[in-house]
Amino acid sequence: MSTATSALAIDRAANLRALNSFGLPAVAHTLVHVRSDADVRRVLDHAELGRAPKLVLGGGSNLVLTRDPDEVVLRVEVLGKRLIAERPEAWIVEAGAGENWHELVAWTLEQGWPGLENLALIPGTVGAAPVQNIGAYGLEMADRFESLDAVSLVTGRVVTLDARACAFAYRDSVFKRSGYGGLAGKCLITRVRLRLPKPWQPVLGYLDIERRMAETGQRTPDARTLFDWVCAIRRAKLPDPAQIGNAGSFFKNPVVSAEQCRDIIGRDPHIVHYALPDGRFKLAAGWLIEACGWRGKRIGQAGVYERQALVLVNCGGATGAEVVTLARAIQESVYGRFGIRLEPEPLLL
Numbered sequence: 001m002s003t004a005t006s007a008l009a010i011d012r013a014a015n016l017r018a019l020n021s022f023g024l025p026a027v028a029h030t031l032v033h034v035r036s037d038a039d040v041r042r043v044l045d046h047a048e049l050g051r052a053p054k055l056v057l058g059g060g061s062n063l064v065l066t067r068d069p070d071e072v073v074l075r076v077e078v079l080g081k082r083l084i085a086e087r088p089e090a091w092i093v094e095a096g097a098g099e100n101w102h103e104l105v106a107w108t109l110e111q112g113w114p115g116l117e118n119l120a121l122i123p124g125t126v127g128a129a130p131v132q133n134i135g136a137y138g139l140e141m142a143d144r145f146e147s148l149d150a151v152s153l154v155t156g157r158v159v160t161l162d163a164r165a166c167a168f169a170y171r172d173s174v175f176k177r178s179g180y181g182g183l184a185g186k187c188l189i190t191r192v193r194l195r196l197p198k199p200w201q202p203v204l205g206y207l208d209i210e211r212r213m214a215e216t217g218q219r220t221p222d223a224r225t226l227f228d229w230v231c232a233i234r235r236a237k238l239p240d241p242a243q244i245g246n247a248g249s250f251f252k253n254p255v256v257s258a259e260q261c262r263d264i265i266g267r268d269p270h271i272v273h274y275a276l277p278d279g280r281f282k283l284a285a286g287w288l289i290e291a292c293g294w295r296g297k298r299i300g301q302a303g304v305y306e307r308q309a310l311v312l313v314n315c316g317g318a319t320g321a322e323v324v325t326l327a328r329a330i331q332e333s334v335y336g337r338f339g340i341r342l343e344p345e346p347l348l349l
């Protein structure tokens with residue numbers, strides 16, 4: 001049931017199953033549709049909602065709901081996208097946090113402002129993109145980031161943060177960190193500004209993209225071609241959440257020291273690993289999981305995707321508890337065999 005009090009749109013007993021890409025069952029006692037900065041302040045000033053703990057929800061594609069949230073759910077629906085500046089070295093584009101990320105990527109390309117094509121088809125909203133510094137095919141959000149606006153969920157104050165303040169790292173940012181200086185759960189991002197560099201340069205060098213270049217003979221793909229390749233590669237590899245519930249990669253690729261990497265290669269010479277500029281190595285988490293025999297296995301209705309062991313899926317009617325049980329079993333077996341602790345990428349709630 002939806003009610004509007006003092007211009008706030010509030011749903012009571014809101015079913016969250018369709019609002020998370022895993023399709024997990026959960027009910028929010030209160031869900032507020034946040035369409036502006038002013039809506040956040042209205043929530044904070046609200047007699048009942050103001051003091052309650054809050055959970056910010058975008059497209060629900062990086063969440064595992066293991067319970068009905070105790071928090072008031074703030075569903076981000078701030079819309080709008082526009083070019084705010086054109087400089088000799090870049091186009092600066094601003095988008096509301098509730099805009100769909102993939103549609104923004106497609107729209108910038110249509111407008112003639114390329115630069116985001118490697119991040120095509122990543123599910124979710126624009127506002128969540130900085131939270132885990134989304135990345136794919138050799139590009140991260142941080143590479144195209146200009147600044148963002150966020151509203152404090154404590155004071156209602158609006159702040160503008162640059163990349164330094166966001167402290168981006170691999171699938172990480174200040175918005176994922178709790179404790180001193182961390183902003184996890186403390187603010188709601190309302191608008192994001194992206195810097196699309198001129199002249200456009202393709203980001204190549206990723207194995208799947210190089211394979212396409214070899215197959216097609218196109219050594220200098222344009223932005224539209226790269227966009228189409230990325231979409232095709234992703235569709236072939238990853239399950240569509242509309243068909244099979246999932247949250248994309250379930251674990252981060254672990255980063256280890258050169259010494260640890262040598263030790264692991266000693267245990268299994270075939271391990272997939274990439275050298276990082278700082279001398280450490282990134283290991284393919286999907287490979288580690290597959291090596292432990294998990295591909296296609298399931299616990300209850302939670303399973304490991306047949307085509308990509310890094311993706312856990314809802315085989316139909318799974319609960320969040322089943323997904324977490326499966327994730328823990330995988331973590332234990334990878335630790336037992338390789339001595340590596342896999343860290344989940346989505347928020348486990």
Ligand SMILES: Cc1cc2nc3c(=O)[nH]c(=O)nc-3n(C[C@H](O)[C@H](O)[C@H](O)COP(=O)(O)OP(=O)(O)OC[C@H]3O[C@@H](n4cnc5c(N)ncnc54)[C@H](O)[C@@H]3O)c2cc1C
Nearest residue numbers: 056058059060061062123124125127128134135189247248
């Ligand atoms: C099939 C599939 C493929 C994927 N592929 C990739 C990939 O290639 N690369 C990648 O990086 N990720 C990938 N993901 C993960 C996911 O798409 C991204 O993390 C995405 O940015 C999540 O967006 P969302 O709006 O769904 O966030 P949600 O799941 O709603 O929220 C995620 C987190 O961000 C917080 N949050 C959301 N919006 C805001 C806001 N406006 N202000 C403050 N906090 C907020 C939430 O509280 C939560 O902690 C994939 C997921 C799926 C299902």
